[in-house]
Amino acid sequence: MTLTVDELSEAQLLARIFPRLGTSDSVLLGPGDDAAVIAAPDGRTVVSIDTQVQDRDFRLTWPNGSHSTGYDVGWKAAAQNLSDINAMGAVATAMVVSLTLPRTTPVRWVEELAAGLGAAISALGAGDCSVAGGDLSGGSEIVVTVAVMGSLECRDPVLRSGARAGDQLAVCGTLGLAAAGWALLESGIDAADFTPDMEHAAATFARPVPPLAAGPAAAVAGATALMDISDGLLRDAGRLAAASGTRLDLDAVVLDKLAGELEPVARALGANPLHWVLTGGEDHGLLSTFPRGTALPDGFLGIGSVLPGATNQPAVTIAGADSRSVVQDAVGWDHFAV
Structure with a gap:
């Protein structure tokens, strides 16, 4: 039987998400408090945000029969945001993630999304970055919003x-x-x-x-x-x-x-x-x-x-x-x- 998000409390779902996200030295205080604390040794922070909406940016089931796994959506959420920081000539340091989930979303899909986020950060070479926190909410469709922060490493941004x-x-x-x-x-x-x-x-x-x-x-x-x-x-x-x-x-x-x-x-x-x-x-x-x-x-x-x-x-x-x-x-x- 498939476990869905409406069968868990918010705290129980978060407990399944956090271990899959990884950590980095740039996140001085991560998930658990009202806000995260991110190191900014350069004195400036580069910020960007992107959203993926079900049936707008991805389909759970495509016309050819393929399926979007949570891992796919998590990977892409990380990649597209890391790319924006890269395009400023900066290095990503932290992400915060907002998830809107229908009640029938399988818990396994959400766990895979968290794993995809963490895997993309690592595999794409953003070792200074990790997920510092976020938000969970319910809704009629899956929406994944990621805000990412970065450091210019004492360089000027390239515009x-x-x-x-x-x-x-x-x-x-x-x-x-x-x-x-x-x-x-x-x-x-x-x-x-x-x-x-x-x-x-x-x-x-x-x-x-x-x-x-x-x-x-x-x-x-x-x-x-x-x-x-x-x-x-x-x-x-x-x-x-x-x-x-x-x-x-x-x-x-x-x-x-x-x-x-x-x-x-x-x-x-x-x-x-x-x-x-x-x-x-x-x-x-x-x-x-x-x-x-x-x-x-x-x-x-x-x-x-x-x-x-x-x-x-x-x-x-x-x-x-x-x-x-x-x-x-x-x-x-x-x-x-x-």
């Missing part, structure tokens, strides 16, 4: 607004792979029939692997702008261009190469892999600009250049052409438009 004309544009991490995974889960292809390429794409969507060492490395290398690619390359590149008052021109040859790596999955779905590269989010890589001539840090790939801003020109082009002429509906992820 979206720092790109300058003449800079080189680069990415670190995958582009379009998570979107391919989402398309597979939404398809009619049973997971038992997935090829290794398909399995890799689906796993990247469920458990993204942001390059956490890359943010601080980019800051040290002199990055002029940084941001997390969570809503698609074109949408996020447009945000960086707007913040910095510039235009970004993407290299068509590099884009085609990245799309070619997704071709085996795209062929099975009858999809355009370039669409995934340009509009697919949730890989949680980094988009960055560096001064011309700067040696790119390990893991970064040159993907274009920064041009002077112009009111009569699109913010993002591909080999000089308006990106909308390449992918007509290249809008990226919008929480209120789907």
Whole structure:
């Protein structure tokens, strides 16, 4: 018989969660009091927050029959928040987590979520970070909200607004792979029939692997702008261009190469892999600009250049052409438009 959350008190459920979360030296006072105490030796704290909502950001059961485990959702909750701190050139130090759970949620699913949070923090290399506390509540659907704090390690934050004309544009991490995974889960292809390429794409969507060492490395290398690619390359590149008052021109040859790596999955779905590269989010890589001539840090790939801003020109082009002429509906992820 499956034990559900309505069969436990809040204290009993928390007692099953806390042992799965791990600890770190940055958390001076963790779960158990009204608030946590986090070390801030730099004197500044970087803060970000993200929410996952059932049937909006994940499905418990996907159209192809796959299931989102608590471990998957916990891992992703950690990864997407750690990526935001990484995109400031900072190092994560602590998280607080809010869970809204229907009464019928299996306790095992919640335990797996806690295990996924802790495992992602460790496996992704955020050893200075741990879960410092949070909140539990009941509701009609599962909602996972994570707030994460970080330290700049005595460096200045790297902002979206720092790109300058003449800079080189680069990415670190995958582009379009998570979107391919989402398309597979939404398809009619049973997971038992997935090829290794398909399995890799689906796993990247469920458990993204942001390059956490890359943010601080980019800051040290002199990055002029940084941001997390969570809503698609074109949408996020447009945000960086707007913040910095510039235009970004993407290299068509590099884009085609990245799309070619997704071709085996795209062929099975009858999809355009370039669409995934340009509009697919949730890989949680980094988009960055560096001064011309700067040696790119390990893991970064040159993907274009920064041009002077112009009111009569699109913010993002591909080999000089308006990106909308390449992918007509290249809008990226919008929480209120789907």
